[in-house]
Amino acid sequence: MTFYRNLTIRQKQIAWAWAFLAVPVLFYGIIRFYPTGNAILISFQDWNLLGDRTWSGLENYRKLVADPVFWKVFKNTFLYLILGTPISLVLSFIIAYQLDKVRFMHSTLRMLYFLPFMTSAVAMAWVWRWFYQPVPTGLFNNLLAQLGIPQIAFLNSTTNALPSVLAPAVWAGLGFQIIIFMAGLRAIPVSYYEAARIDGVGWWTQLTQITIPLLRPTIVFIVVFSSIGFLRIFDHVYNMTTNNPGGPLNATKPLVLMIYGTAFNDFDMGYAAAQTVVLFVILLIVSLLQLRLLRSE
Amino acid sequence: MIKSLRMTVLAGLASSAAVFATASNAVEIEYWQYFFDARVTAMEQLIENFEAANPDITVKMTTFPYADYRTKVAAAIPAGEGPDVVQLFYGWLTDYIDAELIQPLPEAEFPAADIDASFFPMVQAMKVDGQYYALPTAVRSLALFYNERLFEEAGIDGPPATLDELVEDAKKLTKKDGAGNITQVGLTTGMTAQDHHWFREVLIRQFGGEPYKDNYRTVNYNTEAGLKALQYYADLEKTHEVTSSGFMDEPQAAFKAGRAGMHIDGSFRIGSLADIRGLKWGVAELPVGPDGTASNYSSYWVNAITTKSEGEARDAAVKFMQYVTSDEAMQVWLEVVGELPAKPSVGMTDENANDPLFGPFIRGLENAHTTIFANESAQRQVLVDMVARTDIQGMPLEESLAQAAEDEQKILDEYYAD
Numbered sequence: 001m002t003f004y005r006n007l008t009i010r011q012k013q014i015a016w017a018w019a020f021l022a023v024p025v026l027f028y029g030i031i032r033f034y035p036t037g038n039a040i041l042i043s044f045q046d047w048n049l050l051g052d053r054t055w056s057g058l059e060n061y062r063k064l065v066a067d068p069v070f071w072k073v074f075k076n077t078f079l080y081l082i083l084g085t086p087i088s089l090v091l092s093f094i095i096a097y098q099l100d101k102v103r104f105m106h107s108t109l110r111m112l113y114f115l116p117f118m119t120s121a122v123a124m125a126w127v128w129r130w131f132y133q134p135v136p137t138g139l140f141n142n143l144l145a146q147l148g149i150p151q152i153a154f155l156n157s158t159t160n161a162l163p164s165v166l167a168p169a170v171w172a173g174l175g176f177q178i179i180i181f182m183a184g185l186r187a188i189p190v191s192y193y194e195a196a197r198i199d200g201v202g203w204w205t206q207l208t209q210i211t212i213p214l215l216r217p218t219i220v221f222i223v224v225f226s227s228i229g230f231l232r233i234f235d236h237v238y239n240m241t242t243n244n245p246g247g248p249l250n251a252t253k254p255l256v257l258m259i260y261g262t263a264f265n266d267f268d269m270g271y272a273a274a275q276t277v278v279l280f281v282i283l284l285i286v287s288l289l290q291l292r293l294l295r296s297e
Numbered sequence: 298m299i300k301s302l303r304m305t306v307l308a309g310l311a312s313s314a315a316v317f318a319t320a321s322n323a324v325e326i327e328y329w330q331y332f333f334d335a336r337v338t339a340m341e342q343l344i345e346n347f348e349a350a351n352p353d354i355t356v357k358m359t360t361f362p363y364a365d366y367r368t369k370v371a372a373a374i375p376a377g378e379g380p381d382v383v384q385l386f387y388g389w390l391t392d393y394i395d396a397e398l399i400q401p402l403p404e405a406e407f408p409a410a411d412i413d414a415s416f417f418p419m420v421q422a423m424k425v426d427g428q429y430y431a432l433p434t435a436v437r438s439l440a441l442f443y444n445e446r447l448f449e450e451a452g453i454d455g456p457p458a459t460l461d462e463l464v465e466d467a468k469k470l471t472k473k474d475g476a477g478n479i480t481q482v483g484l485t486t487g488m489t490a491q492d493h494h495w496f497r498e499v500l501i502r503q504f505g506g507e508p509y510k511d512n513y514r515t516v517n518y519n520t521e522a523g524l525k526a527l528q529y530y531a532d533l534e535k536t537h538e539v540t541s542s543g544f545m546d547e548p549q550a551a552f553k554a555g556r557a558g559m560h561i562d563g564s565f566r567i568g569s570l571a572d573i574r575g576l577k578w579g580v581a582e583l584p585v586g587p588d589g590t591a592s593n594y595s596s597y598w599v600n601a602i603t604t605k606s607e608g609e610a611r612d613a614a615v616k617f618m619q620y621v622t623s624d625e626a627m628q629v630w631l632e633v634v635g636e637l638p639a640k641p642s643v644g645m646t647d648e649n650a651n652d653p654l655f656g657p658f659i660r661g662l663e664n665a666h667t668t669i670f671a672n673e674s675a676q677r678q679v680l681v682d683m684v685a686r687t688d689i690q691g692m693p694l695e696e697s698l699a700q701a702a703e704d705e706q707k708i709l710d711e712y713y714a715d
Binding site: 048049050051129130133134135136137145148150151153155156157158243244247248249261264265266267 | 364367368370371392393395396398474476478479480487489490541542543544545546547556672674675678681682685686688689690
């Protein structure tokens with residue numbers, strides 16, 4: 001106690017600051033950084049969860065590069081990103097832009113768009129999975145059959161399956177992005193639009209010269225946020241394809257699902273950790289790139 | 298967490314009370330299994346019987362959710378904690394031996410020759426270098442479930458006995474709408490369910506092949522017999538149009554909904570079908586092949602003594618193992634869990650072998666095979682992909698079969714390499 005009494009005020013403040021900071025620091029250290037470091041370590045080892053860990057050097061990474069499934073999965077992961085991010089960005093902007101002008105039932109409409117975001121991804125994926133079934137259970141195919149149109153193999157197809165899985169994932173994330181966009185739109189000062197209208201400028205010029213440039217920080221946030229989400233997509237794919245995870249023929253398998261399978265079905269922890277490190281690097285690069293590209297000027 | 302803490306405290310109190318009561322000669326052994334309601338109830342009953350017969354031994358059972366089971370076992374035993382007797386899936390045996398988690402059963406109490414003679418033959422998969430490491434209380438096998446109401450409606454008087462009859466009956470049971478979409482399948486199919494076992498251990502053998510060689514280390518189905526088996530399987534959907542893989546999402550769902558005439562599944566399905574109202578169903582042995590070959594697939598969970606168990610505890614564990622593999626225990630397991638006895642002396646009694654529900658499964662055990670998987674889910678995936686390539690991408694059967702054999706061999710080679 002005397003030790004504490006002898007400290008200067010400045011030192012006491014630092015001591016208190018650290019006392020409060022200790023909780024998050026410990027949390028991050030133990031829950032985040034320690035396992036991350038451990039995962040990187042395991043990626044250079046061979047371990048089946050039961051026996052001892054043995055060093056295998058770069059073997060796991062060599063196996064990764066030579067694995068055709070990994071490259072297929074790599075491509076899928078970027079397809080989810082390349083399709084998902086722009087589609088959800090454009091859709092959520094259009095909806096937010098229009099919703100911002102609507103006065104009638106504004107809050108109800110906003111809630112309806114936000115609802116899917118609050119719904120459990122697992123429940124949603126299963127409902128969509130049943131929508132996509134062939135006759136006689138699937139909603140979509142039953143409708144098609146009644147109209148006399150041949151059935152569409154939504155999930156049992158190497159070409160249709162990925163977009164079919166992506167659609168509910170986009171829908172689910174839309175509500176959140178709309179709310180963020182609307183907040184961004186509200187933050188633009190009305191005086192700019194008034195000035196534009198006095199000058200007789202049309203809506204298109206207003207949109208491209210005022211709204212979009214001033215929304216830049218919002219767009220950066222949404223792009224980074226949704227990109228990370230699509231790169232880590234798992235729940236929707238796993239639940240819509242549980243019988244044949246990531247199938248058919250790996251057509252829908254994203255990296256996270258491959259990691260999960262390698263770790264908890266094959267018990268090949270080293271290989272799974274190597275895949276995790278690759279995912280980590282991809283996420284890092286994509287995020288940094290987007291921040292740089294969208295923040296320039 | 299709180300519950301398990303409370304359990305530990307209670308167990309601690311109870312065991313310390315027991316120590317005071319029966320002086321110091323009591324031994325406590327621990328038994329671990331994954332949590333499945335019926336299995337826990339059955340084991341509680343077995344422990345009660347065992348403790349009554351051996352008053353100086355107490356058995357403490359701990360259960361874990363299936364998802365955590367392997368990790369918990371792996372962490373506890375090397376640390377000298379955890380179970381004396383542990384339950385594991387037969388397919389994990391090699392992993393558990395390699396990781397030195399289990400010890401061989403003592404030859405004095407479990408003579409290998411006696412076990413060979415008294416258990417159904419597929420249990421020999423648990424023998425490594427002449428020593429048994431683990432034994433099952435109960436086993437599972439496949440059989441054909443059929444919807445009696447749909448059979449009656451289609452004018453079929455009994456379940457099919459041969460593969461050809463299976464196709465003929467399935468044709469009568471299939472229904473289509475005006476556009477040609479199947480609305481009721483004659484037979485459910487799906488490699489993701491039990492069909493990969495049916496294909497591997499039943500169809501290939503029935504067409505004259507042998508799916509693996511070298512004790513399941515070499516794939517041997519890229520042969521004429523393998524191709525015939527795949528042709529038969531693929532024809533069900535493509536030529537005879539009596540099925541559609543993925544119909545109603547899952548084969549068992551279609552059968553439960555009364556939209557499937559026949560369905561191949563394991564004995565573990567009996568329980569969940571029994572509760573479906575309005576579904577009248579029966580069970581028959583799997584149809585025999587063109588030359589009359591009967592075959593079946595069997596899987597099972599086994600119990601083993603861990604390496605952590607020593608001295609008095611090990612002696613008690615041996616006694617407990619003897620009890621849980623006894624005829625009496627198997628009968629209890631059949632009645633409580635609905636899993637089949639692992640010994641003909643229990644299974645083939647008149648009452649059990651002629652039971653309308655369990656009988657076909659039990660009779661199937663006589664010619665059942667147990668695939669020794671290196672990685673069951675990966676090996677299943679190989680067959681799932683084999684059918685998907687022919688179905689979705691139109692790859693010729695020969696080519697897809699050859700690729701499947703190659704892919705599966707790679708999995709086996711990698712596993713047995715170290």
